Amino acid sequence: MSLRSEFPVFERVSYLNAGSVGPAPRSAADAAIAEVRGQVDGGLVGVAQFERQLELAARLRERAAALLGADPGEVALTGATTDGVNAVIGGLELGPGDEVLTSDEEHPGLLAPLAAARERRGVSVRVVPFDEVAGAAGPATRLIACSHVSWHTGRVADTAGLAAAGPRVLLDGAQGLGAIAFDVRSLRCDFYAASGQKWLCGPIGSGYLYVGSDRIDELSPIAPGYGSLADPLKALELDLRAGAARFDAGFPPSHQAAWALASMDVLAAAGMDDVLRRGPALAARLAGDLAARGHTVAPRGDSTLVSWEAADPEAESKRLYGEGFVVRHLPGTPYVRASVGAWSSEEELERLVATSAS
Amino acid sequence: MSLRSEFPVFERVSYLNAGSVGPAPRSAADAAIAEVRGQVDGGLVGVAQFERQLELAARLRERAAALLGADPGEVALTGATTDGVNAVIGGLELGPGDEVLTSDEEHPGLLAPLAAARERRGVSVRVVPFDEVAGAAGPATRLIACSHVSWHTGRVADTAGLAAAGPRVLLDGAQGLGAIAFDVRSLRCDFYAASGQKWLCGPIGSGYLYVGSDRIDELSPIAPGYGSLADPLKALELDLRAGAARFDAGFPPSHQAAWALASMDVLAAAGMDDVLRRGPALAARLAGDLAARGHTVAPRGDSTLVSWEAADPEAESKRLYGEGFVVRHLPGTPYVRASVGAWSSEEELERLVATSAS
Numbered sequence: 137m138s139l140r141s142e143f144p145v146f147e148r149v150s151y152l153n154a155g156s157v158g159p160a161p162r163s164a165a166d167a168a169i170a171e172v173r174g175q176v177d178g179g180l181v182g183v184a185q186f187e188r189q190l191e192l193a194a195r196l197r198e199r200a201a202a203l204l205g206a207d208p209g210e211v212a213l214t215g216a217t218t219d220g221v222n223a224v225i226g227g228l229e230l231g232p233g234d235e236v237l238t239s240d241e242e243h244p245g246l247l248a249p250l251a252a253a254r255e256r257r258g259v260s261v262r263v264v265p266f267d268e269v270a271g272a273a274g275p276a277t278r279l280i281a282c283s284h285v286s287w288h289t290g291r292v293a294d295t296a297g298l299a300a301a302g303p304r305v306l307l308d309g310a311q312g313l314g315a316i317a318f319d320v321r322s323l324r325c326d327f328y329a330a331s332g333q334k335w336l337c338g339p340i341g342s343g344y345l346y347v348g349s350d351r352i353d354e355l356s357p358i359a360p361g362y363g364s365l366a367d368p369l370k371a372l373e374l375d376l377r378a379g380a381a382r383f384d385a386g387f388p389p390s391h392q393a394a395w396a397l398a399s400m401d402v403l404a405a406a407g408m409d410d411v412l413r414r415g416p417a418l419a420a421r422l423a424g425d426l427a428a429r430g431h432t433v434a435p436r437g438d439s440t441l442v443s444w445e446a447a448d449p450e451a452e453s454k455r456l457y458g459e460g461f462v463v464r465h466l467p468g469t470p471y472v473r474a475s476v477g478a479w480s481s482e483e484e485l486e487r488l489v490a491t492s493a494s
Numbered sequence: 495m496s497l498r499s500e501f502p503v504f505e506r507v508s509y510l511n512a513g514s515v516g517p518a519p520r521s522a523a524d525a526a527i528a529e530v531r532g533q534v535d536g537g538l539v540g541v542a543q544f545e546r547q548l549e550l551a552a553r554l555r556e557r558a559a560a561l562l563g564a565d566p567g568e569v570a571l572t573g574a575t576t577d578g579v580n581a582v583i584g585g586l587e588l589g590p591g592d593e594v595l596t597s598d599e600e601h602p603g604l605l606a607p608l609a610a611a612r613e614r615r616g617v618s619v620r621v622v623p624f625d626e627v628a629g630a631a632g633p634a635t636r637l638i639a640c641s642h643v644s645w646h647t648g649r650v651a652d653t654a655g656l657a658a659a660g661p662r663v664l665l666d667g668a669q670g671l672g673a674i675a676f677d678v679r680s681l682r683c684d685f686y687a688a689s690g691q692k693w694l695c696g697p698i699g700s701g702y703l704y705v706g707s708d709r710i711d712e713l714s715p716i717a718p719g720y721g722s723l724a725d726p727l728k729a730l731e732l733d734l735r736a737g738a739a740r741f742d743a744g745f746p747p748s749h750q751a752a753w754a755l756a757s758m759d760v761l762a763a764a765g766m767d768d769v770l771r772r773g774p775a776l777a778a779r780l781a782g783d784l785a786a787r788g789h790t791v792a793p794r795g796d797s798t799l800v801s802w803e804a805a806d807p808e809a810e811s812k813r814l815y816g817e818g819f820v821v822r823h824l825p826g827t828p829y830v831r832a833s834v835g836a837w838s839s840e841e842e843l844e845r846l847v848a849t850s851a852s
Contacts (some may be wrong), residue, residue, distance in 0.1 A: 145536030153540055165534035168749075169527050176523035182511050182820045189698070213791040218719035227715060234553065247729035248718040255732055256714050263730070292544050339772075340533075340547070341699070356614050358584060358716055360606040361576035369692030369826045371605035372611055385743075386574050389698040389750075391526075411764070421831045468727045 140479045143337075150461045150484040152181035155287060155311055155441055158337040160399060168339065171391035185390075192393035194358040197381070198241040199400050200344040203318025203336070203408070204328065209379030210352075212345040217310040218245035220345030221281070221330025223383045224306045225249040227355035228279060229419035232258035235276040237303070239266040241286040246308045247343050250281065268298025275361055277303045284312035284328070286356040289434035290419070290441030292316070299324035303350070310334060313344065314403070316475075317412040326351045335415075335440070335477065337403065338396035342388070347380040357382050404479075411478040418485060419476035425489045434471055443471035444492075452492075459491050497764040498837045501695075508819045508842040513645060513669055513799055513833035516695040518757060525756035526697065529749035543748075550751035555739070555759050558702040561766070562686065562696070563677025567737030570703040571746055576603035577669040578687025578703030579639070581741045582664045584831070586637060587711035590616035592635040595661070597624040601642040604666045607788075608639065628655025635661045642670035642686070647792040648799030648826055649769035650674070657682035662709070668692060671702065671785040672761070673798040675770040684709045692844075693773075693798070693835065695761065700746065705738040717742050761836075769836040774800040776843060777834035783847045792829055801829035802850075810850075817849050 142161040145151045151159050171192075174180055176270045178186050193213060201208040214220045226249065232234070238251055240263050241354075253259040264272045269282050270293075279492035284307040285292050295318075298305045313328075314316065314335030320328050326349075332342025333460040348354060357376065359363050364382040366375045376382045403411050416438050423442045432445040449465035449472045456463050456472070461484075463474045474488065500519040503509045509517050529550075532538055538546050551571060553649060559566040572578050584607065588594070594608055598621050603650050611617040622630045627640050628651075642665040643650050653676075656663045664685040664825045671675065671686075672693030678686050684705075690700025715722050715734065722740040734740045746754075761769050780802045785791045791803040804810035807823035807830045812831070814821050819842075821832045832846065 142833075144534055145539060148536045149539055151536065156540070158538070160534040165530050168530050172523050172526050172530070173752075175516040176502055176520065178506045178509065178517070181503060181507055181509060182514070182815070185515070216719070218744070219717065222717035242718045244723060244726040248720070248732060249577065251732035252715065252718050261730065290621065311811055339749075341750070341788070357610065359577065359580035360582070360610050361574070362602045362606070364603055366601040366605055366715070372603035372609045372619065374609035375605060386576065387701065391530075391697075391749075392699070392747075395530075416630060416833045437729035457540070459508065464540065 138483065139402070140481060142402050143479055146147055146479070148371065150488065152474040152476060152480065152488070153464055154334055154335070154396040156464060157340060158334045159450065159479060160337050160395070161402040162401060164395045164398040166179060168391040168395040171394045175390065175466060183242050189390045190396065192390050193197050193388050194263045196388065196393045196396055204211065204314060204344065204346050204436045205321055207349065208372060210346055210349050211246060211458050212380040212383035213385065214343035214345050215307060215341050215385045216245070216343045217329045217331040219343055219385050221246050221308060222249045223345055223358060224327045224329065224355065225253050225281065226358040228304070230259045230278055233276060233355065234278040235262055235274065236281055237273055237277045239264060239269050239282040241288045241291070242283060243265045243287050243308060243310065248283060266291055267294070270294045270301055273301040273303050279306060281306040282308065284309045285316065285437070285439045285441065287311050287441070288435035288466055288471065289351050289437040289443050292437030292439055295323045295325065310322050311439065311441060316416055316438065317409070320346050336396065337399035339392050341392055342396050345380065345383060352380055355383065361386065363387055406478065412477040415476055418480050418482070422476055422485045422489065425486070426492065429489055430491070431492065440476050441473055442476060443473040445470045446472045456491065461488055462492070463484065497760070497769070498839060499836055500605065500760050504837070508592055508830040510834060510846070511697055511820045511822055512692055512835050513831065514692070514822060515698060516692045518695050518753070519760040521760060522695065522756040526749040526753040529752045533748065545746045547745055550599060550748050550755065551746050554746065554751045558795060561671060561677055562702065562704050564704050565707065568704055568707050568763055570705065570738040572700045572701035572703050574603070574701045575666060575687045575744045576691040577701055578764055579664065579666060580607045581716055582713065583611050583639065583683045584716040585663070588615060588617045588636055591634060592636040593618040593625060594623065594637045594639055595619055595620050595631055595635050597622060597627050597640040598617065598771055599624040599646045599649070599659050600641060601645050601666065601668065601718035604639060614749065621637045625652070631659040631661050637662045637664060639664040640666065641666045643674065643795070643797045644755035644830065645669050645797065645799070646824055647801050648794035648797040650795030650797055651683045653683065669788070669797065669799060674796065675767070678704050690754050691768065694754065696805065697750050699750055700754050703738065703741060706739065710738055713741065719744065721745055723811050726841065745822045764836065772836040773834055774842065776838050780832060780843045780847065782832055783844070784850065787847055787850070790848065798834050799831055800834060802833040803828045804830045819846055
């Protein structure tokens, strides 16, 4: 079975919006539904159901760690990329005199936590152009927080430059994990906040945060709970459990974890290396074809996002929807954006080029 | 159809553990499954699916507000009681010299956030016996944070005394909302953190936080994101959206919201007033019958929890599981606890009494 045929959505439309929410495979629905039924029918009750939930969470942490190139003890299960960003920005000891450096192509899910750190803790926030971040760190810069892949343009951060800059580095990997090939050791970042529901085709409400083993004790959990503790009977002593699991956003419901795992299985069956090669390759081809047709394509990198200018991006994305394509406009920019995955077909991309107003 | 017959779990076991995770009605599974299928099949895609998600979230906020006796603008959609507790304790401006008063019967989900406030912000935490909290506030007490209903014993807080004490009051309502009759106006609390998956029979990963309209601006969001903002295009200005929705824990997935709503529908169809009357009445009868049989029942209030002493509570709860009853032991206490809902049957409670070791 081809990768594409695993996803029911492609029987209806040319879905090119994984950068918002990924398509989900049929088997993920089946897995989630089985877990919903299991919980409601009471086949497992009480302790047994809780153990099932913990078992799926442990498997998910291992799988996410493998995808990141990290150890399971370095991965927290979150509900969204934004959760991971907040865990890092809110969890670091930052205050007046400390600066966080960021770029001008960031998502509100990274900017809002930075604004909160400024308003509440007196942290300085400095914004520079996306491709100047690595060189812009100064003596007060304690943290660089920026996208691995820009959600506006698909440009890829100069991660080697960021790693060499000196301050701690938090990458917003919403458009990175599951989209492009990397591992966190090679990136040499300290923190990597990723999404589960985009390129990994998991459910809304899933995400992963990498915290390097040397960095775990630099973060205080911003929302500790039962699951953060080594011994819940001594909660007031705040003896935190080992590893990044202390930063988990609660315990993922078993239907959420099962969905995420089933989607990872589908990608793994297609060959994760192939998935991570084919998506960016198809995106590069789409970008070239749009440019050849006279479109102004945003400067981009080796990623799965292709943004191009339109006179009225919102109207153009609506028009394309009417033609059977799900793309999106990016408010505040001149762009319409297509998210191209390994599941995309050459034929649909050719049709998109042919259909796009020039 | 009787309320009890809506819940498949009762066809298998005598489930008496809603204080951990509530039973869920068949219709909730159906509703959640329909939303999972809808997302994966792509019947709604892109903007349409996001609008569906927002619509269900708005309905859920309205329903939760009605149950709390609050305005929808005073309710945040969280993932757990602990989320709400963290939003309040982490969100208030508290520091050295400020004291939080709590009780000796609190859940780790309240104690861990208090411990974090002490370790990170220098807040003092003072613990007093559960029934002495209202009278124990001192001049440094800025916040009283304690259970509405004790998860250990089922005792009910002296909410009139708490309201008269002076400091801000946060109630941990994990064993309150959906279990006993109240409204937040009568309680005169400032903050009420509740669970969705216990007495309201919603999914794991659901919860509600009441923040009185006069208190919303006293809290800074601890994990702001896209949904916290009035205008995501001006994220760095941190212009927060109106109402308690700024404290939402992300956007609830549509299958989670649909499950929660369907469960509320089942309770509403049985008559919420009747539900809130019958559960505590059955629990009181169980407590009386256990005491009459010679058990030492923990001092309790007009609630749905019944705890009684056992020589080895863990072994006793396992033994009862073997007899077809799902109850739980409470680590660190001498108690086995039964959670009695409006869905419980008199017959099963009589059997529980007959089966319990004395």
